[in-house]
Amino acid sequence: MGGDTTRGAFDALFSAYFVVTTAAVLLVLVALAAAVLRGRRRGARRGGDPSRLEIGYVLLLSTIAVALMAVTVTTELNVDARRPAGVQVQVVASQWRWTFQTEQAGHRATTFNRLVVPRGTTIAFHIRSRDVIHSMWIPEVRFKRYAFPDRTTTYDLEFPSTGTFEGLCAQFCGLDHDRMRFTVQVVDAAGFAAWLEAHAS
Amino acid sequence: MTVAVLPGRGVIGWAAAADHKVVALRLTVAAAIFMLAGGAMALVMRAELAQPGLQVTSTETYNELFTTHGSSMIYLVMIPLALALGAYLVPLQIGAADLVAPRLNLFASWLLVLGGISIYGGFLTAHGAATAGWTEFLPLSDDTFSPGPGTDMWVAGVGLANLAEILLAGTILLTILTRRAPGMTMLRLPVFTWATLVTCLLTVFGFPALEVALGLIVAARHFGAEVNPVAYLHLFWFFGHPAVYVMFFPFLGAVAEVVQVFSGRRLVGYNALVLALLGFATGSMTVWAHHMFTTGQVPNEYFAITSTSLLVFAGIEYFDMTATMWRGVVRMALPMLFAIAFLAQFVIGGVTGVITASPVLDYHLNDSYFVVGHFHYTLFAGSMFALFAGVYYWFPKVTGRFLGDRMGRVHFWLLVLGTNLTFFPMFVLGYLGMTRRVADYPDQPGLDWLNLISSAGAAVTGVAMLVFLWNVLVSLTGGEPAGDDPWGGHTLEWATTSPPPRHNFDSLPPVRSFAPLLDLREERTL
Numbered sequence: 001m002g003g004d005t006t007r008g009a010f011d012a013l014f015s016a017y018f019v020v021t022t023a024a025v026l027l028v029l030v031a032l033a034a035a036v037l038r039g040r041r042r043g044a045r046r047g048g049d050p051s052r053l054e055i056g057y058v059l060l061l062s063t064i065a066v067a068l069m070a071v072t073v074t075t076e077l078n079v080d081a082r083r084p085a086g087v088q089v090q091v092v093a094s095q096w097r098w099t100f101q102t103e104q105a106g107h108r109a110t111t112f113n114r115l116v117v118p119r120g121t122t123i124a125f126h127i128r129s130r131d132v133i134h135s136m137w138i139p140e141v142r143f144k145r146y147a148f149p150d151r152t153t154t155y156d157l158e159f160p161s162t163g164t165f166e167g168l169c170a171q172f173c174g175l176d177h178d179r180m181r182f183t184v185q186v187v188d189a190a191g192f193a194a195w196l197e198a199h200a201s
Numbered sequence: 202m203t204v205a206v207l208p209g210r211g212v213i214g215w216a217a218a219a220d221h222k223v224v225a226l227r228l229t230v231a232a233a234i235f236m237l238a239g240g241a242m243a244l245v246m247r248a249e250l251a252q253p254g255l256q257v258t259s260t261e262t263y264n265e266l267f268t269t270h271g272s273s274m275i276y277l278v279m280i281p282l283a284l285a286l287g288a289y290l291v292p293l294q295i296g297a298a299d300l301v302a303p304r305l306n307l308f309a310s311w312l313l314v315l316g317g318i319s320i321y322g323g324f325l326t327a328h329g330a331a332t333a334g335w336t337e338f339l340p341l342s343d344d345t346f347s348p349g350p351g352t353d354m355w356v357a358g359v360g361l362a363n364l365a366e367i368l369l370a371g372t373i374l375l376t377i378l379t380r381r382a383p384g385m386t387m388l389r390l391p392v393f394t395w396a397t398l399v400t401c402l403l404t405v406f407g408f409p410a411l412e413v414a415l416g417l418i419v420a421a422r423h424f425g426a427e428v429n430p431v432a433y434l435h436l437f438w439f440f441g442h443p444a445v446y447v448m449f450f451p452f453l454g455a456v457a458e459v460v461q462v463f464s465g466r467r468l469v470g471y472n473a474l475v476l477a478l479l480g481f482a483t484g485s486m487t488v489w490a491h492h493m494f495t496t497g498q499v500p501n502e503y504f505a506i507t508s509t510s511l512l513v514f515a516g517i518e519y520f521d522m523t524a525t526m527w528r529g530v531v532r533m534a535l536p537m538l539f540a541i542a543f544l545a546q547f548v549i550g551g552v553t554g555v556i557t558a559s560p561v562l563d564y565h566l567n568d569s570y571f572v573v574g575h576f577h578y579t580l581f582a583g584s585m586f587a588l589f590a591g592v593y594y595w596f597p598k599v600t601g602r603f604l605g606d607r608m609g610r611v612h613f614w615l616l617v618l619g620t621n622l623t624f625f626p627m628f629v630l631g632y633l634g635m636t637r638r639v640a641d642y643p644d645q646p647g648l649d650w651l652n653l654i655s656s657a658g659a660a661v662t663g664v665a666m667l668v669f670l671w672n673v674l675v676s677l678t679g680g681e682p683a684g685d686d687p688w689g690g691h692t693l694e695w696a697t698t699s700p701p702p703r704h705n706f707d708s709l710p711p712v713r714s715f716a717p718l719l720d721l722r723e724e725r726t727l
Binding site for chain 1: 470509510
């Protein structure tokens, strides 16, 4: 479901969930209001055994649950699938700073609190922490991932559009957690190659 | 007000009483004090967050505040209150004279108070109180990153409170299994008692994992152990997720009692509801790592599937309660108002839980204000409202007096307004990219006015809670006398005096269903 990017997958899935959950909330509110209004009218009561209705209702709920599971697992497997990546980024999170080592075709540049990436291509991130658990969140691409001190975790991201975006630490990591932010600069392929060449160490 | 016969007089007699009712009230008073403290901290935090920049607290103080707020509300308020309700009501609902092991309950109630004092005592130490959140993940909580005795006192305090909760849950569980009145089979247990039974099962099976996790923190802080941070996450959430339902089921059970009585009929779908509770509880032991979707260390598909499946059980509970109202004669007294508000608001907490149960959605929403909004809709807009339904309903049983109706209605409407103003904007804030546990946030469009609305709502919520507190204090001595069974109750607690005597019952009516008093009334009118 959705595009191949985390952003596209999130947006499509969120729209579907938003419709289903909003409908569920409205249905509950209407049912409650109807039950209260009817319940407050004195007089005719009772009626037949509702257990058949309840069985039907449970079957319907189960169907909805299974449908949500199917679409959610399919999307997740697609988003988490590894792809061949032309650009590798080593991310080191530490109290309270981000270090990015960006590499393409043998050129390598190191930046602090600033990530420069090309648009429209798969980028492999290898994230670890130097101290406590952190979490790298880029709201623009609807993705975050923990950084652990004792292991490296790898994931792919693709940035669909150029521009400058916010990145931040999402997992509480101590005193200056709220200032552990970085910028993401997404440029076109030629601009990225030029930047990397100029900043390569 | 005479609550029960006490060993000795006055405060000391009350402090040393082992009667389940006094134990429960002692826990309730302690939890209420911690709730006031935790609530005051929430108001300070919302004042800080009303605008971007730092105006009210330093970052360090803010970190102490959110840690102690969350720790209070979970370990010292909602879990103890969930068990206190059971400790008070279960013996009365099943026709028993007391809980089993009364002195163990007395001991547990003081363990909890000690635990709370230890957590709060951290504020008096050199480095201040613990600052690593109610979760205290490693290695952030080790001696390198959280030096000072505040974190040690937090560990000791949570360990004591958790132990108290395990002990209480154990005695309540044993009481249900062994002390039921003649005729009360398991499928004639009141719904609240069933809800408490599954709560105790979750506590007994889930909560020991927290003691082990705390042990890892001690090992890391004092014995130089290198703890695998993912192992800590697993242990913590193996406790942490069942804990969520411990803070939900008893309150849901209270609402189910209120809905039946104020609809003037037996619950529709009793067997289905009991089965749903058992399924819900079993399922809730299999979902813990949905808190770890963004770690990259767990099979996300499995936990997404188990978590999403829980919506079926929740749906059954909604069906049965709505059907009970639909087929009953509804009286809109205060307990019923709170029960209906619980049902209407909890569903928002529920569906946002379904959203975060989807890994790809959680990749964006995890650790954001969306999650803060989600769990406050379940715990405050949900469980807290259900607790109030129970308090307005059972206050006459405990004290012999009604809570004031007019002030109760002011409390209700202010609380509905305040709650939704406070917590609804949080969903949008999280979606826009605001992370949790921050004293400050960037001055970005949207973040400022949404935070301001949330803070204004918190102030309204604070006023509502003060109205409630005032109502309780006034009604304890000046409330309208209620008699033994003011609402036309269905279950055995309404067959004794208000307040009940030390031994609870002089005689018991026959038990032929889960609504024995309703049976009696219907026989008389035949």
